[in-house]
Amino acid sequence: xxxxxxxxxxxxxxxxxxxxxxxxxxxxxxxxxxxxxxxxxxxxxxxxxxxxxxxxxxxxxxxxxxxxxxxxxxxxxxxxxxxxxxxxxxxxxxxxxxxxxxxxxxxxxxxxxxxxxxxxxxxxxxxxxxxxxxxxxxxxxxxxxxxxxxxxxxxxxxxxxxxxxxxxxxxxxxxxxxxxxxxxxxxxxxxxxxxxxxxxxxxxxxxxxxxxxxxxxxxxxxxxxxxxxxxxxxxxxxxxxxxxxxxx
Numbered sequence: 001x002x003x004x005x006x007x008x009x010x011x012x013x014x015x016x017x018x019x020x021x022x023x024x025x026x027x028x029x030x031x032x033x034x035x036x037x038x039x040x041x042x043x044x045x046x047x048x049x050x051x052x053x054x055x056x057x058x059x060x061x062x063x064x065x066x067x068x069x070x071x072x073x074x075x076x077x078x079x080x081x082x083x084x085x086x087x088x089x090x091x092x093x094x095x096x097x098x099x100x101x102x103x104x105x106x107x108x109x110x111x112x113x114x115x116x117x118x119x120x121x122x123x124x125x126x127x128x129x130x131x132x133x134x135x136x137x138x139x140x141x142x143x144x145x146x147x148x149x150x151x152x153x154x155x156x157x158x159x160x161x162x163x164x165x166x167x168x169x170x171x172x173x174x175x176x177x178x179x180x181x182x183x184x185x186x187x188x189x190x191x192x193x194x195x196x197x198x199x200x201x202x203x204x205x206x207x208x209x210x211x212x213x214x215x216x217x218x219x220x221x222x223x224x225x226x227x228x229x230x231x232x233x234x235x236x237x238x239x240x241x242x243x244x245x246x247x248x
Contacts, residue, residue: 003028005116010040011049016056019083024116026076027060034069036092037061037118045112048168055086059109061121065089095121103127103135104176133180133247139173140239147232156221159228164213170235171206174199177242199241205230 005024007017024038042057043049062069070089077087090098099106110122143166150162175191178198186194196203209231211217219227 003117007040007114010044010114011046012044012056013051016051016083019080020056020058020085020116023058023076023080023085027073028117030072030076031062031069034062034064035060035118036063037121038116039109039113039120039122040116041109041113041122043112045114052084054084056084057086057088058116059088059090059095059113059122061090061092061095061118063091065091065094092121096125099125099127100131101135103132104139104172107132107176107179108172129180129247132176133242133245136173136177136180136242137239139169140177140235140242143170143173143235144232144239147228147235151228151232156225159224160212160219161216163209163228163231164216167206167209167213170238171210174201174238177238177245180245180247195238199238201234201237202230205234 003025005021007020010017012020020040027038028035037059039059039061040057041059043054044056048054077085095106106122106125107127110125113122146166147162151159154162171188171191174195175186175188178186178191178194181198192203192206195201195206208227212219212227
């Protein structure tokens with residue numbers, strides 16, 4: 001029995017909507033009682049979705065995951081890849097335990113998702129603030145290491161493009177750092193302002209990174225180096241703030 005999947009409220013193009021709906025019904029038929037839930041999450045439900053560039057993220061929750069169950073879904077998943085479908089397979093216990101290791105990811109999933117088939121396994125998830133704090137420390141330090149490595153291995157070339165690739169994830173991390181100090185969640189539109197007010201970052205640098213990602217206006221070598229230096233200092237400041245932050 002197929003389930004009517006309504007994706008009209010998403011930002012997915014019509015052909016991608018059809019592909020996701022077809023995939024959901026194929027998985028339901030193939031997996032049958034093994035299937036707990038299929039959930040669309042991420043940018044496909046926001047204005048940030050870019051057809052042909054953004055992944056179509058789908059969480060698929062099974063009662064058990066083994067090679068037999070994965071082998072069953074190889075063909076439909078392979079066909080859906082042409083539409084950017086990126087599947088994440090977990091058990092329900094795996095969803096709960098994953099919040100301890102990937103709290104930023106699952107908090108983001110909770111903000112933008114749509115249940116396509118089965119039950120809502122995200123609604124009641126909670127994240128421990130200490131786990132979130134630790135992950136934010138990891139993310140900010142990892143960003144610094146990757147930025148420095150890029151500069152050294154590239155000889156200082158492609159610096160603005162590197163910033164464009166990391167700014168989205170950096171802002172998501174900043175949003176979670178800020179949430180550690182506030183009881184009320186903040187929206188994506190508030191991240192730059194709150195990053196300046198609470199963490200002390202220069203929001204004009206963050207805005208410039210967003211503008212460059214959107215427009216990719218060519219910069220001279222010296223301009224790119226100065227831009228990268230400002231962004232590196234901003235990331236360093238965020239890492240130091242997160243390290244000093246104390247969570248009760």
